[in-house]
Amino acid sequence: MKPTAMRRNRFFPVISGAVLGAVLVLGCAGKTEGEPREVSVELCDGETTLALAKRPETRAEGQVAADAMMASWRKKNPAGDWEQDVRSRHWLAPMHDNSDVLAAGQRDEHPGRFFSERDLLVWKRETETLVAAGARIFHSGDELGSTIAVSCDMCHPDAANTHPETYPKYQTQIGKSVLLRDMINWCLQHPVRAEPLAENDPRMRALEAYLYAQRSGTPLAYGKH
Numbered sequence: 001m002k003p004t005a006m007r008r009n010r011f012f013p014v015i016s017g018a019v020l021g022a023v024l025v026l027g028c029a030g031k032t033e034g035e036p037r038e039v040s041v042e043l044c045d046g047e048t049t050l051a052l053a054k055r056p057e058t059r060a061e062g063q064v065a066a067d068a069m070m071a072s073w074r075k076k077n078p079a080g081d082w083e084q085d086v087r088s089r090h091w092l093a094p095m096h097d098n099s100d101v102l103a104a105g106q107r108d109e110h111p112g113r114f115f116s117e118r119d120l121l122v123w124k125r126e127t128e129t130l131v132a133a134g135a136r137i138f139h140s141g142d143e144l145g146s147t148i149a150v151s152c153d154m155c156h157p158d159a160a161n162t163h164p165e166t167y168p169k170y171q172t173q174i175g176k177s178v179l180l181r182d183m184i185n186w187c188l189q190h191p192v193r194a195e196p197l198a199e200n201d202p203r204m205r206a207l208e209a210y211l212y213a214q215r216s217g218t219p220l221a222y223g224k225h
């Protein structure tokens with residue numbers, strides 16, 4: 001909360017510490033205004049407002065107010081676990097099981113490093129999230145920017161026939177040896193009718209991640225037709 005904003009608010013001196021605490025717990029600026037009896041509290045999104053019949057005075061009452069504010073914000077912004085949604089709708093190849101990394105003697109193989117269960121969990125969650133984002137984009141004409149509502153899965157179900165393990169390879173339609181991302185862009189521009197993605201575009205990175213992940217276990221065979 002900016003001190004200047006607080007000073008400008010004529011009700012600030014009488015706001016209970018409890019409400020202030022609740023708003024601060026939300027980690028961003030909130031502002032409080034209203035008639036002396038009814039208090040109107042605004043969440044940090046600048047849109048969600050809640051009218052409190054009574055000014056909270058204890059921490060517990062402040063928590064009730066904060067919970068009500070968050071509940072009304074969540075109603076407008078359903079948490080929508082997109083990753084869960086992607087997983088329930090699409091087949092994703094399982095990630096490599098790294099549990100052997102925790103075996104005794106890991107220090108010999110990885111000098112100076114001791115990996116923990118937590119490390120493995122972070123690797124798995126982060127990697128699977130990137131792959132799931134790729135699956136989401138692959139299946140969404142909108143996210144791909146298709147001007148004809150076409151998505152990759154319509155021709156490559158579960159990423160079939162994308163053969164990421166064969167890159168780099170000569171592609172006749174492009175007329176040179178290319179990387180996987182070049183072929184992704186070729187399909188984006190032609191069958192999908194979208195703008196090509198910049199090499200570092202998060203969507204390109206996620207698509208690459210998904211295509212490679214789906215072929216887990218397939219030996220690399222660059223140049224293969």
Ligand code: HEC
Pocket residue numbers: 138144150151152153154155156161162163164166180183184187188191192207
């Ligand atoms: C209308 C059908 C269609 C759509 C939609 C489509 N593709 Fe393709 N794609 C093809 C065909 C056909 C080929 C084979 C071209 C060739 O290798 O001669 C191909 C080839 C590829 C290849 C290279 C395969 C290989 O064997 O080297 C990749 C990678 C690929 N597509 C990815 C994508 C991605 C990513 C999308 C979505 C952005 C997409 N495709 C959308 C039809 C489609």
